[in-house]
Amino acid sequence: MSAETVFSNALIVLEDQLLSGSVQIRDGRITDISEGASRTGEDFGGDYLIAGLVELHTDHLESHYSPRPGVRWNKTSAIQAHDAQVVTSGITTVFDCLRMGSDEDGGFELGEMREMADAIQAAEKEDRLRATHLIHLRCEVASNNVLDHFADFENDPHVRLVSLMDHSPGQRQFQTMEQYTLYYKTKRGLSDEAFARFVDSRLALSSQFSRPHRDTLARICAQRGITVASHDDATLAHVEEAMGHGVKLAEFPTSFDAAEASHKAGMSVLMGAPNVVRGKSHSGNIAARDLAARGVLDVLSSDYVPLSLLHAPFVLADDFEDISLPQALAMVTSTPARTVSLDDRGRIAAGLRADLVRVRRQEGVPVVRSVWREGNRVA
Numbered sequence: 173m174s175a176e177t178v179f180s181n182a183l184i185v186l187e188d189q190l191l192s193g194s195v196q197i198r199d200g201r202i203t204d205i206s207e208g209a210s211r212t213g214e215d216f217g218g219d220y221l222i223a224g225l226v227e228l229h230t231d232h233l234e235s236h237y238s239p240r241p242g243v244r245w246n247k248t249s250a251i252q253a254h255d256a257q258v259v260t261s262g263i264t265t266v267f268d269c270l271r272m273g274s275d276e277d278g279g280f281e282l283g284e285m286r287e288m289a290d291a292i293q294a295a296e297k298e299d300r301l302r303a304t305h306l307i308h309l310r311c312e313v314a315s316n317n318v319l320d321h322f323a324d325f326e327n328d329p330h331v332r333l334v335s336l337m338d339h340s341p342g343q344r345q346f347q348t349m350e351q352y353t354l355y356y357k358t359k360r361g362l363s364d365e366a367f368a369r370f371v372d373s374r375l376a377l378s379s380q381f382s383r384p385h386r387d388t389l390a391r392i393c394a395q396r397g398i399t400v401a402s403h404d405d406a407t408l409a410h411v412e413e414a415m416g417h418g419v420k421l422a423e424f425p426t427s428f429d430a431a432e433a434s435h436k437a438g439m440s441v442l443m444g445a446p447n448v449v450r451g452k453s454h455s456g457n458i459a460a461r462d463l464a465a466r467g468v469l470d471v472l473s474s475d476y477v478p479l480s481l482l483h484a485p486f487v488l489a490d491d492f493e494d495i496s497l498p499q500a501l502a503m504v505t506s507t508p509a510r511t512v513s514l515d516d517r518g519r520i521a522a523g524l525r526a527d528l529v530r531v532r533r534q535e536g537v538p539v540v541r542s543v544w545r546e547g548n549r550v551a
């Protein structure tokens with residue numbers, strides 16, 4: 173049996189309270205938590221000790237793999253760069269998003285995301301990685317080839333989360349045509365005629381494929397025990413459909429009604445941590461802070477800025493009297509872990525994985541001082 177390690181004089185963030193004291197770990201697990209000052213162990217000098225963050229939805233790997241339109245970077249190198257940034261942001265379990273189905277952005281070639289997943293697993297075997305990496309398949313259900321892409325992951329146990337998305341015009345993320353036009357026509361400099369053709373083709377694909385693809389994917393996930401997420405739900409009909417598909421995670425609902433109905437139905441409502449930090453949504457829909465104020469925000473995701481996952485809970489705890497720091501941090505630790513049935517992490521409690529982060533809070537942005545994954549110092 174290996175020696176035990178003690179972290180002392182820490183402000184320990186438990187699931188429902190703050191405790192000044194020590195945490196003992198051994199063989200990668202938390203073995204004891206005790207209150208009060210201590211002379212032994214690594215002295216935290218009053219810094220916070222929090223559970224390692226659990227990130228369910230990040231596109232961050234994509235930005236390293238394809239740093240410019242049309243550019244593809246070495247996959248292992250992209251994974252290492254992404255891993256280094258997430259772990260130094262306090263994230264010890266990360267669900268890397270891989271896109272399934274070509275969409276308006278072109279997407280990736282068939283087989284390309286399988287190669288990426290293989291590269292992640294090879295990197296893990298070669299001990300190149302510091303966080304635990306799992307896979308979130310983002311499935312564009314209006315795409316004609318989403319099931320072909322998904323078939324590449326038929327037997328992959330690393331797939332623990334699947335989201336069902338439809339980014340067709342005039343609904344969900346793009347509830348108004350103005351939003352869609354701004355996002356696609358203006359960004360791409362399309363003529364009126366080319367844009368009209370583009371919209372028509374998107375709508376035709378959606379009406380042909382969305383429903384059957386949603387049904388098929390939800391059925392496969394139920395058989396394989398994979399958590400299913402809805403995406404950009406805007407209406408009560410969307411939420412009802414999600415309930416029928418056994419959805420446990422409602423990602424980025426775009427109206428208060430959809431968020432509230434999802435929360436009441438027992439789904440975890442996820443919003444972007446950058447949205448909390450910035451105070452608004454990049455696509456002009458409801459703000460995460462409004463959902464927090466009304467008690468229907470359950471999980472945060474770093475989306476495209478890894479450090480936002482640690483920053484946002486401190487912002488929420490600062491700005492909202494009703495939200496304590498343990499409650500805010502639960503949105504990035506215990507609640508996401510439970511939502512995807514990772515019962516061995518996400519809290520500081522005896523018997524759980526020693527995934528831990530030492531955090532110093534100065535003014536504004538918190539500083540990550542050290543990170544441990546399963547008891548090993550990784551940052």
Ligand SMILES: [Fe+2]
Binds near residue numbers: 337339345403424
């Ligand atoms: Fe979306």
